[in-house]
Amino acid sequence: MQRIHTGTMTVIILPQPVELDVHVDPKDLRIDTFKSRGAGGQSVNTTDSAVRIVHLPTGTTAECQQSRSQLQNRDTAMRMLKARLYQSAMGKDTEQRHTARKQQVGTRSQSERIRTYTFSQDRVTDHRTGYVTRDIKEFMRGGEALDDLIRDVLKHAEMEALLELVESGGLNRR
Incomplete structure (x- = not known):
């Protein structure tokens, strides 16, 4: 296993398991x-x-x-x-x-990082979208900086989905 930086944290979001009702036709x-x-x-x-x-x-x-x-x-x-x-x-x-x-x-390597919270420099950086805010306290309180990041991540996800659709040939060309 690789060494992990002392300030690294991995957060995993999983769906809650559902009770299955077995219906047999x-x-x-x-x-x-x-x-x-x-x-x-x-x-x-x-x-x-x-x-x-x-x-x-x-x-x-x-x-x-x-x-x-x-x-x-x-x-x-x-x-x-x-x-x-x-x-x-x-x-x-x-x-x-x-x-x-x-x-x-994933592999939890440094290259897979998604977001960096640098408290000493009062900065939050999202490495997927390139979003940077210089007000970490406002961000952590859930203020406008967090809303901006959420909008940016959603826009980035939509763009990736569109690119994936175009690359897979999912759009009909006229």
Whole structure:
């Protein structure tokens, strides 16, 4: 790991995780019934009480043969399927947050700096846009200097987005 300047700070802004509500469309399911397997006993190998539910878009499967009742087995298998789909969605959400964090942290080298607060010279410099203010106290209070920086950063972001759109050929040329 590289040495970091003693006055360096990294701020990472990540979205809050969202609770996912798993809705399963019945047309996305294939429900199979079959005879229970296992040790003998009454009703084993005589009724189709075991249930297997396959979520067709993801290929996720849940199977249950705990009860003699096909309806109870179906409910249990559906709960298991929803839990697996939820866990899969949460894993993807966690992976996206991890990727976003990694992109924001970067290598933390001096060349990746975004903004410098130089208290001894009463100066704030934004290195992306070139914005400089000579009133750090007003800036830190959230005054006009901060508003100017925000406007400058938004203008810079719009310009970068427009350039990216032009470079990717997203604009139709007439």
